Amino acid sequence: xxxxxxxxxxxxxxxxxxxxDMRVRWALEEVGQxxxxxxxxxxxxxxxxxxxxxxxGQIPTYEDGDLALFESGAIVxxxxxxxxxxxxxxxxxxxxxxxxxxxALSTMEPPIVELTMAMLFERDKSxxxxxxxxxxxRVRTRLGELSRHISDADWLxxxxxxxxxxxxxxxxxxxxxxxxxxxxxxxxxxxxGEARPAFRRAFDAQLAVFTAASRS
Numbered sequence: 659x660x661x662x663x664x665x666x667x668x669x670x671x672x673x674x675x676x677x678x679d680m681r682v683r684w685a686l687e688e689v690g691q692x693x694x695x696x697x698x699x700x701x702x703x704x705x706x707x708x709x710x711x712x713x714x715g716q717i718p719t720y721e722d723g724d725l726a727l728f729e730s731g732a733i734v735x736x737x738x739x740x741x742x743x744x745x746x747x748x749x750x751x752x753x754x755x756x757x758x759x760x761x762a763l764s765t766m767e768p769p770i771v772e773l774t775m776a777m778l779f780e781r782d783k784s785x786x787x788x789x790x791x792x793x794x795x796r797v798r799t800r801l802g803e804l805s806r807h808i809s810d811a812d813w814l815x816x817x818x819x820x821x822x823x824x825x826x827x828x829x830x831x832x833x834x835x836x837x838x839x840x841x842x843x844x845x846x847x848x849x850x851g852e853a854r855p856a857f858r859r860a861f862d863a864q865l866a867v868f869t870a871a872s873r874s
Contacts, residue, residue, distance in 0.1 A: 660692040661722035663733075664708070665867060667697040673868035674833075675861045678730040679718035681827045683860035685734045685820065689741035697867060731763045734820050744820040751816060758814045758821025766804065767828045769796040774831050794837065801841045808843050812850060826851030 663686075665679040679695075686693045702708055704715040711719040712728040719726065720733040727733050735756070738744035746752045773793040780786045804825075808814070813822045829848045832838050838845040851857060 659723075660694055661686075661720055662694040662696055663721075664696050664698050664711075664717045664719045665864070666717060667699045667702075667867075668871040669864070669868050673865040675864055676827075676831055677717070677864065678827075680860060680864055681730045681824060682718050682720060682733050682737070683863055684823055684827070684857055685737045685744060687856035687859045688823065688854075689737060689743045691737070691741060695863075695867075731759060731824060734824060735759060738820040744823065746816065746819065754815045755819035755821045758819065759824050762821065762824035762828050766800055766825065769793070769800060770828060770831050773797050774835070777835070797832070797837055798840070801837065801844055805841045805843045808847050810843075812847075818854070822851060826857075 663679055663682050665683075666677055669677045671677055683693075698708060698717060703712075703717060708719070709715050711721070711726050714728075716728070718730055718733065719728050720736070721727075727736060734744075745755050773796070776786065776790065776793055780789070813819065814825060815821065826848055829838070829844065830852070833848070838848065852861075
């Protein structure tokens with residue numbers, strides 16, 4: 659039986675590929691592992707049956723036999739460790755790739771999510787105009803540091819890895835912000851990730867769910 663992941667029945671990102679099941683779909687596509695998807699409403703995500711899999715009532719989850727996992731980064735790491743293609747064989751290179759997975763989720767993602775959430779939900783607040791430049795500067799600092807690291811390389815540390823997969827999904831949240839325009843090396847890096855056939859398959863699969871929900 660293929661593993662089963664959970665995803666939004668109707669994604670709040672309107673099919674842009676930002677929901678975190680995208681990371682897991684992409685990882686599974688990269689390693690050539692078929693998978694099933696169980697779609698959940700927002701109410702079902704908070705129900706006891708789903709909280710037994712994910713204590714915080716979110717998506718994605720991953721079930722394979724008697725193993726159940728939550729947190730997209732942990733799921734991607736599990737997939738990468740079980741299959742060839744997302745982590746190097748060399749022990750030191752493998753450690754570097756895993757370090758970049760943590761960097762994507764712990765260093766890059768928090769300021770990006772804080773900025774995008776403010777832009778979505780805080781525009782009507784009296785302090786929004788004063789707070790926005792501070793949030794943007796935090797993101798710009800990280801983008802500058804990442805740009806200097808990437809330089810003229812295609813990927814973060816040698817060949818494409820799970821670190822790149824997570825980093826690209828994090829950075830894609832900035833696609834409509836205009837911030838990537840000032841960092842062409844980072845923008846080109848994101849575009850390389852989005853051009854991978856496995857990414858396209860994962861994106862199309864996630865978009866198909868939103869499209870079907872919109873028609874119903």
